[in-house]
Amino acid sequence: MPRFAANLSMMYPELPFLDRFEAAAKDGFTAVEYLFPYAFPKEELAARLKANGLQQVLFNAPPGGTDAASIDRAWAGGDKGIACIPGREAEFRAGVALALDYAQALDCPRIHLMAGLLPTGQTRETAQPTYVANLGWAAAEAAKHGRDVLIEAINIRDIPGFFLNRQDQAHAIVAEVGVPNLKVQMDLYHCQIVEGDVAMKIRQYLPTGNVGHFQIAGVPERHEPDIGEVNYPYLFKVIDEVATQCGWDGWIGCEYKPRRGGEPGGTSAGLGWFTPALRGA
Numbered sequence: 001m002p003r004f005a006a007n008l009s010m011m012y013p014e015l016p017f018l019d020r021f022e023a024a025a026k027d028g029f030t031a032v033e034y035l036f037p038y039a040f041p042k043e044e045l046a047a048r049l050k051a052n053g054l055q056q057v058l059f060n061a062p063p064g065g066t067d068a069a070s071i072d073r074a075w076a077g078g079d080k081g082i083a084c085i086p087g088r089e090a091e092f093r094a095g096v097a098l099a100l101d102y103a104q105a106l107d108c109p110r111i112h113l114m115a116g117l118l119p120t121g122q123t124r125e126t127a128q129p130t131y132v133a134n135l136g137w138a139a140a141e142a143a144k145h146g147r148d149v150l151i152e153a154i155n156i157r158d159i160p161g162f163f164l165n166r167q168d169q170a171h172a173i174v175a176e177v178g179v180p181n182l183k184v185q186m187d188l189y190h191c192q193i194v195e196g197d198v199a200m201k202i203r204q205y206l207p208t209g210n211v212g213h214f215q216i217a218g219v220p221e222r223h224e225p226d227i228g229e230v231n232y233p234y235l236f237k238v239i240d241e242v243a244t245q246c247g248w249d250g251w252i253g254c255e256y257k258p259r260r261g262g263e264p265g266g267t268s269a270g271l272g273w274f275t276p277a278l279r280g281a
Helices: 017-026 042-051 068-076 089-106 124-144 167-177 188-194 198-208 232-246 271-280
Strands: 004-007 031-033 055-060 110-112 148-152 182-187 211-216 252-254
Touching (some): 017 031, 089 110, 089 124, 110 211, 148 211, 167 182, 188 211
Parallel strands (some): 004 031, 031 055, 055 110, 110 148, 148 182
């Protein structure tokens, strides 16, 4: 059945970040993901995981920058990844090295490499060679450590100008790079906004072996998956059916903004979808 990971960057905003591990475990999650770990010592994060019986299943490589302070500045300044940006290859490699160091300490099997915004004056065609070369290098480094690297198509309503927007684009990039540990992070929220026909895309792409992770959120507000236009109980059954057929055993990251986030207990109060999803799978 589908396995769900709490996204601690978005869920439990009513709590300090390090307290969110315990809250997620108490609510029944057995795994977590988040955007960036670099503001915290890896030893502290590893201790929180162990104390709460949690697996770390995903986090992002730096969006720019090479240490905690410069990573924060890059994200606040608008960097959404630099993998597609010519001239920042050395910075990208330093960020990947830092991410792999954290992945080793946290026993995390996969790292998301954000593509970034298409540079001014560039087209997808002119920027793609840089993107492909960076992904090939990162995948080779990750393979030395037994890790997968992931790419994600993101809608341009949430991140205008993002380089990668569609599932077919992402899978074409995976095919071009041509290594087994580069996979697609299939975010069904973004997929619905850009393309729709989500169930058929799950059926199309999951059996290829190139989907490494799912993420979910309600559409269009990005709240709980039982709020909005997407029938997630049906999609969970589709994932379960196809995963059983093809042997996929990955995770579904709950990357959503709780509707009552910020209120005491607000995230937990919005988990009415969670137990039925597990029971119905």
